[in-house]
Amino acid sequence: MIKDNLLEIKNTLPEHVTLVAVSKTKPDEDVMEAYTAGERIFGENKVQEMVGKWERLPKDIKWHMIGHLQRNKVKYMAEFVDLVHGVDSFKLLSEINKRAQQHNRTIDCLLQIHIAEEDTKFGLDKDELDLILKSDEYLNLKNVNVVGLMGMATFTNNKEQVRREFQQLKSIFDSIKSVNPRIKILSMGMSGDYQVAIEEGSTMVRIGSSIFGKRNYK
């Protein structure tokens, strides 16, 4: 069924939209079922869990860190992580840069923008984003590449509110993209709202439960 869900979703995505299959809490067998069906990009929100899966599973998988990230965990994934979605401070970006440098690589990152009503969701506002992108300290980070933005809408059935929040993120994305040619990824949309996100300009959707089924948190 994972295979069917995956292929059904992939078939509906426009060509310019990349799927991240969110496998958090799910066992290796589930990841392998999606892998066998052709999926190569997987998203996790806990560093330890992602490291374990990276160690055990095929090495051509691209691992995306999509969750809130603590600075002291960056070192464990710096060797292999493909894209970090939720960077919400300069300090974190700077730590990712330091750890990437130790592995002689450059890590692609998305800056997380706060668009939801709930204040439980992390992220920067537009002013904080501009401050980071314009600072000399940022320009001196040679081992991180900020390639776009990420955001999460409010968890609500109100589709119009979700749409407005995605529009807000898209307009911030457009404004920084126009002055920075490296900015190309807009990560927005999950199982419940990815169609709206795509209508509003998403280029990357993070979908978990619609592919793998409900998660069991113990």
Ligand SMILES: *Cc1c(COP(=O)(O)O)cnc(C)c1O
């Ligand atoms: C869990 C998670 C997702 C996927 O959520 P679903 O509703 O299961 O699709 C997407 N983005 C982030 C940041 C997540 O933590």
